[in-house]
Amino acid sequence: MYLNQHEIQSLLNKTFDNFVDFVNTLQDIRFTASPYGKWSAGQQLDHLTKSIRPVSSALGFPKITLLYFGVNQRPSRSYDTLVSHYQQVLTAGAKATRAYQPGVIYPAQRPALIRSFMNQKNKLATKLLTWSENDLDRYRLPHPLLGKIPIREMLYYTAYHNQHHLTRLKDQELQGHTWQNQLQQLIF
Template identity: 50%
Template sequence: MKKAIIHEQLILQFDAFADYIQNLSVHRFTVSPEGKWSAGQQLDHLIKSTKPVNSALALPRMLLRFWGAPKRPTMTYDEIVTEYQQVLSAGGHATKMYMPAIVEGYQREALLKQFIQQKDRLLQLLRQWHEDDLDKYLLPHPLMGKITIREVMYFTIYHTQHHLQSLKQRDQLNQSWSDQLERIFQ
């Protein structure tokens, strides 16, 4: 995937997630019937996941050499997705740094603003990178080890999409949201 396509996909996935969150009721934003993260917590998690990427992309290239140089070709988008899914299947989960706090309904607008700010910063920083340099530098990923900048961008696209799909799947259950809650409290 070329940088221009990565840029487009980041916009598409971040905006789709933000639109979905914006249209949830306060109840659906704050509660998760399955005992998993609420929509608000998933939003908080995505903010926490994007901030360190932005910080790393803003570093001088010389400092990025701290993590070494790639010793293999950059994986494709599909290979990154497959590897991440395998990590999750093997029990991988967010490390403490990326765990969301409890999120209340009144926090939605502020969190959405932070989310969009992180997206805008990510896009701004990505524009400053040359196409070839995306494959020359590594960043540490807490679950996947050292991956190239391009692979980090692939991961960020998929990770955002993954969390949106998780929320949408809850809505596709055959029971209404209130029926799911009632079942839990029985």
């Protein structure tokens, strides 16, 4: 499906809000524990914020500076096509680059991390309003795994990326092991 600016904004709002709503349900130990070597909820929140910040910043740049990344020469892909391509890249073994990897997260950091994440959501919303439909397809941004992609696709990616990490967190919750058992495995 090809999403227009308003549909993109709605999708972004939904994925940001759903992620924060879920993270707010977690007890502190579940917010900070890294089960089986996976990122904790707090680390995933930090990773998402780090990955969104350059996008929200770039949307505020003068468009002439974005010409540095070239002009898109093809129509933007649909949301589903972009998601499928990203999933293929992940399946091939791609991982977050160093700049986007989270550090150690403590329970006391949760409010600040959530504020920072939601601040990026608000920046994206405000800056997206200044973009025309044509400009979303014309200008590109570099993505560390996907290469240079149109702004529209970068926004698709941002929404999907939030959902991808939320799904991973929920899957960790549904695994047959209790958090207490996982904590014991980490300690002993």
